[in-house]
Amino acid sequence: MSDENKEYDGIRYRAEKHAPLVFRILFWGLVTWGVIFMAYYLLSGWSSYGEFAEIKKAKEARLAAQTQKESAAKAVPAHEEIRTTNLIGEGKKEFAARCASCHGADGKGGIGPDLTAKTYKYGKTAPEVTATISDGRTGGMPGFKNELSGDKIQGLVQYVLSL
Numbered sequence: 001m002s003d004e005n006k007e008y009d010g011i012r013y014r015a016e017k018h019a020p021l022v023f024r025i026l027f028w029g030l031v032t033w034g035v036i037f038m039a040y041y042l043l044s045g046w047s048s049y050g051e052f053a054e055i056k057k058a059k060e061a062r063l064a065a066q067t068q069k070e071s072a073a074k075a076v077p078a079h080e081e082i083r084t085t086n087l088i089g090e091g092k093k094e095f096a097a098r099c100a101s102c103h104g105a106d107g108k109g110g111i112g113p114d115l116t117a118k119t120y121k122y123g124k125t126a127p128e129v130t131a132t133i134s135d136g137r138t139g140g141m142p143g144f145k146n147e148l149s150g151d152k153i154q155g156l157v158q159y160v161l162s163l
Helices: 021-043 048-075 085-103 126-135 150-162
Strands: none
Touching: 085 150, 126 150
16 A cells, blocks of 8 residues: 555645755764764863863962962052151152152042042052052053162052052
8 A cells, every 4th residue: 555645634645765965964064063062072182171160270379370460469568667857858859759640649549540539440558559650551551660770669568558
């Protein structure tokens, strides 16, 4: 008995021996892609655990560096450093000559940020302010380590922290 001439609900049945070529190409393409995908991720040694361990190790290293930086900054707070009137006076002169054009004569800001604020973007301890003055910062702050002596930089640091 042949199904070729039968009708079901007004639809004539036509038995196909093969699926259309487009569907066969898509099917075998998907099978090929799946095999390659599984071979790469299952047989290459890649592991999400390994990736997680690398990220965790990098984060722990950043935290350790930050903790070490904070402990170094806390080791010599700005309030416990030796502040002489002479250093602050020299710092005030250098500030007027080099810094007032950007930070304002009173340090309240202008082109540069406000130096009378409670916190600074890069920290408000003596070592951090010294690094900022010596090395500069991206975005406009020039470094002065080649132009100023260590005493003048320390005078600037003391004056800036006294604002």
